[in-house]
Amino acid sequence: MKTILIADDDPVMVKLLEFNLKRAGHRVEICREGLSVVAKACDVRPDLAIFDLMLPGRSGLELIVDFKGDGELAEIPIIVVTGQGKGSTRHELLKAGASTVFTKPFSPTILINRISELLSS
């Protein structure tokens, strides 16, 4: 069983992700705002993190920088979900260290498959 940390303020998104991740056999931890994410990650040691780009308190991009600058969190694969389909945003996120960027709406099945790939690599 792997632990996935979800940081997203949209309860619909959280519900969808939680349902599908638990069904795939993962343990899920949730933050509804950005300020508590690093502390939560240090506490639960996730195997993978999913950030909303427009998270209140601290954005998905800022969180990537936080994780990559922290010796204990730097290796955790990060998926970012965003409502902005702009190529420049995607490029910026990938450059900062995101493993994958998904633009909303997206297929939960495709996301779960990508998570499985990242966890097994």
Place this chain on the structure above:
Amino acid sequence: MPDPFISQETDLFSLEPGLEILDQEQIDMLLEACESDPAFMREVVDTFRSESEPKLKEIEAQAAARDAIELRRAIHFVAGSAANTGLLRLSELCRRIETQIDEGVFTAYGPVPALVRFEHDRALIEVEKKLA
């Protein structure tokens, strides 16, 4: 004769009158991901309903205050949540409002709350029909 709200959406945000209310592809995808479990889909829709209602009130308040930054924040939330729930027209309307705010050309503080409410309410009616 087109609904006056739809005419306003076209005039103010170039939203095509024929754009579907629901994103059938997204709804099918959700049902598939939920193993066609209508009970879970109902939970998703109910979650959207309960979370979007306070956001609509916020949109009303921020539009009245002509606060573009806070209005955008509430609109962005509805746009993303609606897209995830398969409420295409509502999501697209909100995206276009966001774009106008980002580009500094947004002036429709007056009509926006009623337009978002209009699309929100009819999207929920349509999605309820799908779940019935």
